[in-house]
Amino acid sequence: MVSAASGAFTAQRAAETAGLRLLRADLMPVLVAILGNRFEDQRIIPYAEFVLMVADDLDELRATGVNAPRAAQEYVTDWVRDGYLVRRPTAAREETVEVSRSAAEAVRFVLGVEQPQSTVTSSRLSNVAGLLGELARDSDPNPERHLEALKAQREQLDDEISRAEAGEYVPLSDAAARERLAEIFRLASEVPGDFAQVADDLETLNRELREQIVSHDGARSGVLGEIFDGVDVIEGSEAGRTFGAFHELLLDPVLSDRFNTAVDAVLERGFTSEVPAPDAAFLRRFLVLLQRESAHVRQRLTDFSRSLRRFVETQEYREHKRLAEALSLADHAALAALKKVHPTTEIGRDLDLSSIAISSIGAWRLHNPADLRPEIDVIEHDTLELDLNVLRRMVRMTEIDFAELEANIADTVADQPGATVGDVLGRFPASQGLASVVGLLLLATQHGVRASGQETWRWASVSGASRTVSAPRYVFLTVPAEWSAHVATTRT
Known part of the structure; x- marks a missing residue:
């Protein structure tokens, strides 16, 4: 008491x-x-x-x-x-x-003050009794008693099936059905609000784990050791496991189908004719609401787990540990000083505290856009005529000229069927140096055939130096038709 x-x-x-x-x-x-x-x-x-x-x-x-x-x-x-x-x-x-x-x-x-609901209802008693009975049955360590409980439940179901087959089934009265529906609405309305508590519990757990890491004196033991061993301590906590099981159940397609089917069936019954439209809409979107809120909490749980692991792996916790030790030493020093020096005693040192500048509205200055105007006039230059050759040279400085390479390959294959990359380089030097060689290799892997053996590729770099490399042998048997069209365009 x-x-x-x-x-x-x-x-x-x-x-x-x-x-x-x-x-x-x-x-x-x-x-x-x-x-x-x-x-x-x-x-x-x-x-x-x-x-x-x-x-x-x-x-x-x-x-x-x-x-x-x-x-x-x-x-x-x-x-x-x-x-x-x-x-x-x-x-x-x-x-x-x-x-x-x-x-x-x-x-x-x-x-809820103006909508009082009686707590002494048969539906609430049935829920409590049913849950208590299931708990007693499922937690019974004796397999014989557990089997007897299952057989009793099966006999009860068989009896109900027999009465239904004999036409003796009596549906629930409208009054009892409305009472049970009200209890369902009450329970359902409380579930979305529980997500705030789950989120707070996870945030509290994240803060407590960080405090344990910072305050722990040992090396790689406790929470710190588990994180270094790859254990997700937040996911593996009681709050994390409980929410994880709830989240997985919520995403079960079988549960969604059963719930939606049950909602449609209930709202078609006569006793729901007086149910307000907002309540009916709430029941229909109940699972969607829970799934959305559960996704928010799940994302927060994942963020906490990643943040905690990053807090450890980046050694950030060491800085926090040093800061905590410094604060502890300062506290001990202050307590020791209190025994000798009164807090109001002048010690001859000034300490500037952090603060913000406070001023009146009259000290504010209005923004004048004219202050940003340039002091000199903007010089207007004449527009030059676009030179395609200059533009092409600028592009070739930063991009591989695939159109030129495709035309070179098409021209070589037309005169020499089964030409290799080395044949193309021998007939058309690499105008862009290594960039041309890389472009030929890409085209060969896409449109050529890998042959056995190696061949030597030779080209001159942009600075004029001679370069050679031993490369795989690729053969061009055929080339796309549009490559031949590049020949005339490139040669002009």
């Missing part, structure tokens, strides 16, 4: 959470309205896009008489500072925002 003092301390800590601060906030109705509406269908929103959404919502609320005089950007900044929202960077160099776990629970609580 929890003592009164323990309960008081627990309540005091809870009062400092973002969720309870949200409930005490002056703009609590505005917060609940905006956060509950914008994060209903998606858990993560780009920061800039969310600011625009808040601006639209504030305009609508002001039209109803709500006093919200500040700009949307200011409110969003305060909400991030107060912990209602979590602002995160992404790999795409943009920022996203999401509701914190505590604030999401507070918003869900407020929105």
Whole structure:
């Protein structure tokens, strides 16, 4: 039993959470309205896009008489500072925002106040009893008792099949079906919000693992040793394994087919005629919503794993370890100094603290575009006539002239069927030096035939030096028809 003092301390800590601060906030109705509406269908929103959404919502609320005089950007900044929202960077160099776990629970609580649901229902008792029975059966270490439980379940199913075949099947009453559907909606509505808790747990795990690496004194032992051994400590953690199993089940195509079929069947029943359209739409897109949120958490888990491994492999943790040791030494030195020197004692040294420059609006200078105007007039040059020969020479300085090489090959094969690369070089010197030789090799591998033996290729470099190389023997038996067309074009 929890003592009164323990309960008081627990309540005091809870009062400092973002969720309870949200409930005490002056703009609590505005917060609940905006956060509950914008994060209903998606858990993560780009920061800039969310600011625009808040601006639209504030305009609508002001039209109803709500006093919200500040700009949307200011409110969003305060909400991030107060912990209602979590602002995160992404790999795409943009920022996203999401509701914190505590604030999401507070918003869900407020929105559910006017929609009380009875917790004493037969469907809830059936769920608890069913889950408890499955747990007792599946965790039983005695194989004989486990077999007896399976046989009892099979007998119950056989009995239901027999009654259905005899026409004695009685469907669930509309009242009981509506009660069970309400319980399904309640459970389904809580699942998307749990992703925020999973993401927070993974982030906490990542931070704790880094702290263990930095604070550990041994070499390559514990978490550090596991990472060096190639173990993914985040994936292998309890939170990582639990989420991984959930993610794999969520992507199971059999589960998706069964779920969608069941949703279609239920929404065709008569007892669902009074189900609000938003609830029906939520049920239809429920799996898609879970898959999208699960993908976000999965990406974050992967990012944490890669970041932690990079933190170790790049030896970055050593810098953090040295910084932690320096801070610890400074703490010990400060504690030792406190025994001899009072904190307000003058020691004859000044320490400049980091700060930002503060100035009034009157000190600001307006931007004048005229300051950027050039002091001298822009000189306009006459446009020269395009010289194709000059342009071709410029291109040949940076690119292989394949058109010339194709024409050389076609010309050589026309006079000498079965010509090799060496034959082409002997008849047409490499005008671009090594670049021409590389181009001939590429064309030979694509359009030539590899023959046995080697041959010597000779050419002159751009500087005029003679070069030779022993290369594979390639034979050109035929060439594409368009290469012959290059002959006339290249020779002109």
